[in-house]
Amino acid sequence: MLNRITIIIIYCLCSLTAVAQVNYTVTGSVTDTTTKQKVDGATIVILNAKDSIIQKFTYTNKGVFKVDNLKPGKFLLVVTYPDYADYSADFTLDAAHPSKEFGDLSLILKARLLNEVIIKAKVIPIKLKGDTTEFNAAAYATQKNAKVEDLLKLLPGMRINQSGVILFQGEQVQKMLVDGEEFFGDDPALITKNVRADMVSKIQVYDDKTEQAKKSGLDDGQKVKTINVVLREDKKRGVFGKADAGMGTDKRYAGQLMANKFSPKEKIAVYGNTGNTGNVGLGGGDNSKYGGGFNSYAFNGVGIPVARDGGVHYDGKWNKDKQSLNATYKLGGLNIDRQGTSQSKITLPDGFNTTSSNSTSHSHSFRQSLDAQFNTKLDSLSTLGIATSNATSNASSVSDNNTTTVRGNGVILNNNVTHNSSDYRNKNSYLSVDYHRSLKKPGRSFSTYGDISLNNTKSGSYLKSDLNYYDDNGNLDNTHSSKTDQYKPANTDSRYLYGNFLYTEPLAKHLAISFSMNFSDSKNSYNQQSFNKSAAGAYDVPDLLYSNDYTTTTTAHNYYMALRYNSEKINTGFSGSLGSSKQKQTDNLFDTVLARKFTVFSPHADFFYRFSKAATINFGYNGQTQTPSFYQIQPLRQNNDLLNITIGNPLLKPSFSNAFNFFYRVYQAINDQGVNLRANYNFTSNAIVNNRMTDSAGVNTYQYSNLNGKHPNNWNTYLEVYGHPKGSKLLLLPNISISGNSSYNLINKKLSENRNISYEADLPIRLGATNYSYSVNITASITKNKTNLQQLANDYKGYQIDFHQYNKLPFNFFIGTDGNYNYSAPNRVYPTAISKFLLKAYLGKAFLKEENLKITLTGNDLLNQNTGYNRKSTSDSFTESRDMVIKRFFLLTVTWDFSKFGTLAQPQKP
Amino acid sequence: MKNPVKTILLFVMLHSNLAFAQNKQFVTSGVIEFEKTQNMFAIIKNKVTTDNAGNKAYYEQYLKSEPQFLTYKSTLIFNVNSSLFTPIPGKSIQWYYDAPIADQLNTVYSDFSRGTTTTQKEFYERTYLIKDTLRKIKWKITDETQTVAGYNCRRANGLVLDSVYVVAFYAEDIHVPSGPESFTGLPGIILKLSLPHEHVIWVATKVTPVAVGEKELVPPKKGIVVDYKQMLKVLTDAQSRWGQVGRYFIRGFFL
Known part of the structure; x- marks a missing residue:
């Protein structure tokens, strides 16, 4: 039992x-x-x-x-x-x-008692909130007196390239904010080089809508990658800044001053900057904003610049935060001397021509800008915002060019010697008013927005050119050769007016519908005259052939409807806008009028789904009618470059572009590892392409036309995996990107088809603590090129190694190196490889308790390999260029960082 | 030898008492008086949100006319198996200054052997009876210590409702995983507890180690029976139209 x-x-x-x-x-x-x-x-x-x-x-x-x-x-x-x-x-x-x-x-x-600390709270480095990636600054160790820039370099997925452009997961960061507010406009450099890393509590990265989309409520699918620097509560009140001065060999110098006074309600900041070391970085964001001719006076790494700039910023809130003001004044001057040579091979259906040119130029520019934004809460439900921006810029330049084109068989085709001196004056003003009212029912709101902008540009230029053609035997062809000596004054006025109304109505708990209507009206007048030199030596003989006097007007109105569902897990929206655009171009010299009307349609869809706190997926589609521009239809008559002429095409029709995007990401906070996968695909139907006709004299004539039957497209996939090897502090972030594009145009009436596929693999490795940091970045890339016209398939391979080292030494000495090695393998076009090793090293000593006084000796381009040599390929040409650049120099710098922060009224969380 | 198990147990108990006589005595039952202190300035300021700026006037009125700190009393009786937290009614707050975190809304019975709770919650004019498992709190212990009401306490940091930061000091000598309100789950009774971002703190003012019988530890009985999930739905449904203040209130009611 x-x-x-x-x-x-x-x-x-x-x-x-x-x-x-x-x-x-x-x-x-x-x-x-x-x-x-x-x-x-x-x-x-x-x-x-x-x-x-x-x-x-x-x-x-x-x-x-x-x-x-x-x-x-x-x-x-x-x-x-x-x-x-x-x-x-x-x-x-x-x-x-x-x-x-x-x-x-x-x-x-x-x-x-044992001294061993047994439990250390581990900080979770990354959080994903909606579509925001949030980095906890405390998880990344930076050196004393480090700036935001140094912190950004440590974040997974974040890269700062040599020209100071910040890339996050392969996409360019366009906007940077401090505590959600603009600081010196939205120029990233004034935050990254100014705000101290120890003031930062979090770095948030997200895709913002464009200003236009925000104001109109119209989802255009464009994303503005934005970084928001969230300050620590205990660092919101204080004074901090930096002053440095450096002298070097080769008459190089650099000086910089930045001072800031922050309080929870107010930020005041000033900066001043001068130097000829090429680190012009500050103020770089303005070029796109003020547009116009200013771009051509900016520094892009070529030539020897002398820069001076400065600015003042204020933002504040008062009356219980009901009113706020954000204002920035900036001014800057830049002189650049350039000198260079280039050689281009220009593809023809039956061979190629070779063009070589020598050029020198000297330019000077000066600009000033004042931006201000005022917001006020009228009552608990409505807000009013007024923004204004005023900028002036003056510039002048003198340039000389000597261009010679040689036929494929080595016989000279043409030669052009030009001398150009010009000056330029631009005034730009802008005013916008924005009103938003929430109605009683939650989610129901009404808003209206309007803006006006005025722009005036005056310029004058003297053009001297001596153009000679040669026949098949290389003898001078006097019948076609021409000499030009002209004065060209120009005046451009433009006015742009825009207004919209938006109404949003909640349909259900998570569902809302919006209606919007907008209109715009713009008027441009462009008057450019050409005067030949009279016998008396005065420029008073008008040359109507190369004079332009156009007035263009565009009026457009659009109706828009959007449906959006937004819950914790899903955020999805569908919208479409339909409208018309009327264009009128009047040629006042020849009294002709060109009027056209286009129907404009743009559908949009997006979908966001959150699998869990750590994994999300996004899809998006955007379609857009793109109307031809005036100058594609009727270009300006110009003789600045008689070897490259553009003619119009009045038969151009709008094209329609389609863009698809996909994004999946997952992050495991506990192991600090994750995956990002992005893919994009774009194609254009009825695309407007730029065609080229090269005649026997070597003159290129360009004309736009609609492409039939073929769809130019481009696509891109990007995969990034990041994490720490077991039991190591090392951060590995391997990523692969594959991209491709197909483009088409007509060359001498033959369809040229050009396909590219690029494979790029990148392995960044980082390791850092407060007294050392190392990083290595190895990138290898292969580009395969397929084209139907060229005999020379231009595949190219290359790799790049970037490394960085910093160590603290005893007695407060420190040492560091930054290296960049670039190798481009030879290919069928260029039989020699290029390798360039740029090495920068510095040694310094820190003084004072906070190590905030430093003396540093920097050797720039120690191996003197910055030759200014460049190769560039486009679908129908290959160009090699050599330019004067800043070479090896040594700089002795004294840097003083200062900071004093107040204490909190209430203690922080324990 | 009809009941050998009991005999063995008895023997083991006797044996252990003899062998560990010199060891420390641990408290396993008693009565604790708590005092809850709340920073009303900060609490009322939390109600002034961007979508309810109208509360600003009340906030300013309060600053002028009322005290910054209010205190309330409560008791916690416990034995090794269970505990009962009972608030003692105090001075009531004017409705327009009121916030759920400033009220003592809960009578909490916790059963540690079963891992369950019976909580009677006042929600405006209604009474609910939450029957569910003990609230999950993510605790991390530290090596910081402090003496509270004469007991050596060790600090633990916790996260409740996934987002509310809690700091607790638990007595290492009282081997009962209880604490004020529904804060439990540490290897000793919590004698001091603060919610720094909610601006409230509970401190034990008196600990009396006495025997507590099961009869004194009776779960509350009155109220509509729900579990935590249903309770949250009731709160969310009732407060969802209130915007940011609603979210603040839901948190206060749910804590």
């Missing part, structure tokens, strides 16, 4: 263990080291090894303990007992080791 029961019980137990999950257990006992007695009532706590969160706890009974029903994983065992030091040990439970036997653990009285 008893046997039977025993068998049944054993049987039951067996079947239970077979069915039930494995019972993971920990056992052990606790003894006092001094008395050798078992300790009763000691607390046994089992923590998760990764985040030290309590899983289970128990107390010793008769000195022994057993914790069961654990899950497999890595744990930390902590034993505590009053007046005794904590005991801790880690252990792992898995299928192979379902139980851990600790045996006898010894507790030591606190008098013999």
Whole structure:
């Protein structure tokens, strides 16, 4: 009987263990080291090894303990007992080791306290909030007096290239904010080089809508990659800044001053900058904003610049934050001397021509701008915003060019010598008013927005050109050759007016519908005259052939409807806008009018889904009618470059572009690892392409036309995986990007088809702490090129290694190097490889307690390999150029960082 | 030898008492008096949100006329298996200054052997009875200590409702995983607890180790029976139209 029961019980137990999950257990006992007695009532706590969160706890009974029903994983065992030091040990439970036997653990009285810190709160470095990636600054160690720039370099997925452009997951960051506010406009450099890393609590990166989309409510699918620097509460009140001055060999110098006074309600900042070392970086964001001719006077790494600029910024809130003002004044001057030569191979259906040119130029520019934005809450439901921007810029330049084109068989085709001196004056003003009102029903709102902008440009230029053609035998062809000596004054006026109304109505808890209507009206007049030199030596003989006087007007109106569903997991929207655009171009010299009307349609769809807190997926589609521009239809008559002439095409029709995008990402906070996958595909139907006719004299004539049957397209995929190897602080971020495009145009009436596929693999490795940092970045790329006209397939391969090292040495010395090695393999077009190794090294010593006074000796381009040599390929030409650039020099710099922060009225969280 | 198990147990107990006589005595039952202090300036300021700027006037009125700190009393009786937290009614706050975190809304019965709770919650004019498992709190212990009401306490930092930061000091000598309100789950009773971002703190003013019988530890009975999930839905449905203040209130009611 008893046997039977025993068998049944054993049987039951067996079947239970077979069915039930494995019972993971920990056992052990606790003894006092001094008395050798078992300790009763000691607390046994089992923590998760990764985040030290309590899983289970128990107390010793008769000195022994057993914790069961654990899950497999890595744990930390902590034993505590009053007046005794904590005991801790880690252990792992898995299928192979379902139980851990600790045996006898010894507790030591606190008098013999161990110094070992057993539990350290681990900071979670990254959080994904909606479509925002949030980096916790505390998780990334930076040096003392480091700036935001130094912090950004440590963040996974973030890269700053040599010209200071910030890339996040391969996409350019266009806007940067401090605590959600613009700081010196939205120029990233004034934040990255100015704000201290130790002031930052979080770095948030997200895709913002464009200003236009925000104001009109019209989703245009364009994303503005934005970084928001969130300051620490205890660093919101204080004074900080930096002053540095440096002198070097080759008459190089650089000086910089930045001072800031922050309080929770106000920020005041000034900066001044001067130098000829090429680090002009500051103020770079303005070029796109003020547009116009200013771009051509900007520094792009070519030539020798001398820059001076400065600015003042103020933002403040008052009257219980009901009113706020954000204003920035900037001014800057830039002189650039350029000197260079270039050689281009220009493809023809039956061969190629070679063009070589020598050029020198000197330019000077000066600009000023004042931007201000004022916001006020009219009552609890409505807000009014007024923004204004005023800018003036003056520039002048003198340039000389000598261009010679040689036929494929080596016989000279033409030669053009030009001398151009011009000056330029631009005034730009802008005013916008924005009103938003929330209505009583939650989610129902009305808003209206209007703006006006005025732009005037006056310029004058003297053009001297001596153009000679040669016949098949290389003899001068006097009948076609021409000399030009002209004065060309020009005046451009433009006015642009825009207004819209937007109404949003909630349909259900998560569903809303919006209606919008907008109109725009613009008027441009462009008057450019050409005067030949009279016998008396005055430029007073009008040359109507190369004079232009156009007035263009565009009026457009659009109707828009959008449906949006927004819940915690899903955010999706569909919208479309339909409208018309009327264009009129009047040629006042020849009294002709060109009027056209286009229907404009743009559908949009997006979908966002959150699988979990850490994984999200996005899809998007955008379509857009693109109307031909005036100058594609009727270009300006010009003789600045008689070898390259553009003619119009009044038969141009609008094209329609389609863009698809996809983004998937997942992040595991506990292991600080994640995956980002992006893909884009764009194609254009009825695309407007630029065609070229090269005649026997070597003159290129360009004309736009609609492309039939073929769809130019481009696509891109980007995969990034990042994480730490087991048990290491090293951060690995390998990523692969594959992109391709197909483009088409007509060359001498033959369809030229050009396909590219690029493969790029990138392996960045980073390691850093407060007293050292190392990073290596290896990039290899292959571009395959397929074209139907060229005999020379221009595939190219190359790789690049970037490295960075910084070490603190004893006695407050520090040393660092930044290297960049570039290799482009030879290919069928260029039989020689290019390799360039730019090495910069510095050695310095820090003084004072906070190490905020530094003397640094920097050697720039130590190997003197910055030759200014460049290769460039387009679908129908290859160009090699050599330009004067800044070469090796040494700079001795004194840097002083200052900061003083107030204390908080209320203490921070403990 | 009809009941060998009982005999063995008895023997083991006797044996252990003898063998560990010199060991520390741990408290396993008693009564604790708590005092809750709340910073009303900060609490009322939390109600002034961008979508409810109208509360600003009340906030300013409060600053002028009322005290910054209010205190309330409560008791916690416990034994090794269970505990009962009961608020003692105090001075009531004018409705327009009121916020759920400033009220003592809960009578909390916690059963540690079963891992369950019975919480009676006042929600405006209604009474709910939450029957669910003990609230999950992610605790991390630290090596910082402090003496509260004469007991050595160790600090633990926690996260409740996934976002509310809690700092607790638990007595290492009281082997009961209880604490004020529904804050439990540490290897000792919580004698001091603060919600820094909610601007409230509970501190034990008196700990009396006495025997507590099961009769004194009776779960509350009155109220509409729900679980935490249903309770949250009730709160969310009722407050969802209130915007930011609504979200603040939901958190206060749910804590």
